[in-house]
Amino acid sequence: MSNASKSKSALNKVFEERRKFIVVGLTGRTGSGCTTAARLLASSFESFCPPRPVSVNFESDEDRKYKVLYEYLDKNWGRFHHIQLRDLITTFVLENDFGSFSAFLSSLAGLDVVDIRQKLGAGFEEDFNKLHEERVQAKLMVEKSEGGLDEDFIYDFYFKKVPEFTQIIRKSVDIFSTGTFTKLYQSFANNIRRSGLAYSDVFKPDNIYKLAQRANKLIKLLRRRSLKNSERVLVCLDAIRNPFEASFFRERYSSFYLMAISAHDSDRKARLRRDLNLTDVKIKAVDLRENPEKLKGDEFFFSQDIPRCIQLADVHIFNQEDAGSGYRELKKQLVKYLALMMHPGLVTPSRSERCxxxxxxxxxxxxxxxxxxxxxxxxxxxxxxxxxxxxVAQGQTPCNLRNVEDLQKGEDRDAYSKYEKENSEFRGLVDRIYGRGVGSSTSSGIPCSFCFKDIQNSLDGEKNQVHTRAxxxxxxxxxxxxxxxxxxxxxxxxxxxxxxxxxxxxxxxxxxxxxxxxxxxxxxxxxxxxxxxxxxxxxxxxFTGAVGRAYQQLFDPIMPYKEELKISEMLNVPNVKSELRARIKELEYKNGRLQGELDRLKEDL
Ligand SMILES: [Zn+2]
Ligand SMILES: [Zn+2]
Incomplete structure (x- = not known):
């Protein structure tokens, strides 16, 4: 191998790291288009079929960028594995037999167990119990050795049978009333995050990552299989609905991207009515579960919390059109960020991303x-x-640098207001909430700061934003x-x-x-x-675009583009001046020789 082609394969190796393993977590409200996006990622480039770029008459540099991104992705596309949250949930649901399932459904939907059995039918019950057996077997195989993971049986179970059966469960339980499936699976998910089990709601703090861990197990399974057939592992998690699950993957994989899909509320609701036959009352119930108003204590860990997931997102995508238009805008945005995930720095940020x-x-x-x-x-x-x-206004001390103990002991007096220091009602409530002698830092070592607004509002029995210090x-x-x-x-x-x-x-x-x-x-x-x-x-x-950590990761090139091109295309950029100098030297030498010969000939004459 020549040096140039060795460099080229080293270059491939460098970029391979970004190309061969990507985990995209999708988040967004139900109906905003996460599953649509996931399906697009799981298809071939031909059926993904993003809008073709214009190649002349560019209206702006954004058009030129799109052309670059499109052409790159066309050559580097890979299909994503689609891991659906509901399929993960099914793996937990199958840890028990049909008896537990029908009892749970009965209490959730207020239906009679006998009635459920009859309506779901003997075939469903049989299939359920058979898959339950397989789930037990799969679990044993995986637990016995990590190597058990690459058995075809395990792969087929998790990536074929479980998704198929989830569809069957969906169709079957929705005969009781539309929306039963969504409600059922949201309860299962909350249970799993709370207890580690689908059928128990006893909070066990060790289990808050249980769903994420199972998804991670499937990712590991795909990676092991890919070692055998040297395939790329591109995974799409549909969907991440709890912020701790997003952090779980972020801590594990530098190539994890949380992608938030948003839509106009009117579009979203129209889709839910049309595709899922949900009534407005049911849509409201789904929304409330996804966007809990205020979470208390342990709820924080196991509840869905889409607003916080969106706040954590690396990439924001706006799904502003409907299926009728072929999801043009959605696809264009996917093209951009997938290409950048595989090749950072391929284009520069848009002006709104920069700001x-x-x-x-x-x-x-x-x-x-x-x-x-x-x-x-x-x-x-x-x-x-x-x-x-x-x-807070400049010159005042921000909340995170103040603490209850200093206020109570009258220390660091400049940091507290006259009202906070002198109002006895306010101080009484502070003492009641925090007790006396809290210490300036808490048991975990972080300062015991307090929110003035919350305490004052509690005193007034109001929710007045005016009391915010900031x-x-x-x-x-x-x-x-x-x-x-x-x-x-x-x-x-x-x-x-x-x-x-x-x-x-x-x-x-x-x-x-x-x-x-x-x-x-x-x-x-x-x-x-x-x-x-x-x-x-x-x-x-x-806003649509990449922010935060992802902004750096997607737009910061691995190496200067010029060097990359030189190596990948094995370009030979000549030094024109030194070529000229060499030629001159050569001619001068020849000229010298000819002159000598000429002189000799003249002498001989
Ligand atoms: Zn504050
Ligand atoms: Zn404001």
Whole structure:
């Protein structure tokens, strides 16, 4: 092998690391399109069939970028394995026999067990029990040795039989009433996260990762099999609905990407009505389970919490069209991020990604103990003029640096307000909540900070946002400019890692902001009440793109593109000047020789 081709295979090796193993976790509200995205990832490039790029008359560099991404993916596409949450749940459901299943269904749906048996039929019961046996066998094989994992029996069980049977369960239980399956599986999932078992809801803290661990086992199975036939392992987890599960994979795999799929609420609901036959009442129930208003204690660990999953997402995708259009926009976004996962730095970020990343980086500066938000405000050309994060006014001490003990003992007096120090009702409630003598740090060693707003609201029996000590990220970004001077923001663009509240929306409107990009798809009534009125309504755009860790990972090239090209195409870039010099030397030498010969001939004459 020549040196050039050795370099080329070394280069392949380097990029192979990114190409051969990718885990994409999808998250989003039911009906927003996670499963559609997963199906697209699991298909061949021909049936994925993303929109063809234009090749002349580019309207912008974004069009040119799309062409680059499309052409790369066309050559490097690989089909994803689709691991569905509901199939994982089925593996837990099958740990018991049909008796447990029918009893559980009976208590959940308020149905008679005999009735359930009859309606589901003897065939269903038989299949259930047979798969239950196989599940027991599979478990034994896997436990006996890790090597058991690559048996075909295990693969067929998890990747063929279980998904098929999940479909059968779905069809079978939905005869009782539409939506029974969704409700049943949401309860199973909560149970599994709580107890490690489908049929028990006794909270055992060791089991919060149980679902994620089983998914991970399947990923390991795929990796072992791929060693045999040297295939790539591309996995799509559909879907991640609990933030701790997202962290589980993030801690394990650097090539894990959490992808949030969002849709307009009206599109989403229309899809649920049409595809799942859900009534509005049932949609409301599904939504409530996915977006719990306030989680208490252990619920935090086992409940679904889609808003927090979306906050954690690496890549935000907006599924704004319906099947009728062939999911054009969805596909284009998938093309972009899949190509970047396989080849980081292939294109540069979009201008809104660039700005949102600044807002995202700003948010960790916040000393608020309930939530960190970042914002960036740019002029009409997306040139960022200021950033901000939610925090107390400059000169005051942020919440995370204050603690109950100092307040109680009267130490670090500058950090606490006159009201906090002197109001006896307030202090009484602090003592009641935290007790006396808490110590400045807690048993786990973190400071015992407190949220003034929560305590004051508890005192007033209200939920008043006015009591928050911090300025909001968006208003802080605006204020930077009044404080330190700068350019006017009229006609500008606002970026926020959350969504603008009513107060900040009002300020944005007054400043003359024309576009607001936000990540959190739960904007309350700020949009309809504050922004949808009058003659200068700003656009509200759900952000699409990569943020945070993924921004670096996807856009930071592994090596300079120029070097990569040189090696991969075995290019030989000549040094034209030194070629000329060599030629001159050669000719001079020849010339010298000829001159000598000429002189000799002249002498002979
Ligand atoms: Zn705070
Ligand atoms: Zn606000």
């Amino acid at each position: 949102m990343q600044l807002a995202f980086d700003a948010k960790v500066n916040s000393g608020c103990i309930s939530r960190q938000v970042g914002a960036a405000v740019a002029d009409a050309n997306y040139s960022v003029k200021a950033i901000g994060w939610n925090d 300025l909001h990220a968006e208003e802080n970004a605006f204020i930077q400019i009044s404080k330190y001077g700068g350019q006017p923001l009229e006609g500008g663009v606002l970026f926020t890692t959350a969504s603008p509240c009513e107060l900040c929306s009002k300020k944005a409107y007054q400043i003359g902001i024309t576009k607001i990009f936000y990540i959190d798809p739960y904007p309350g009534i700020a949009k309809d009440q504050i922004l949808r009125i009058g003659g200068r309504q700003p656009d509200l755009c759900l």
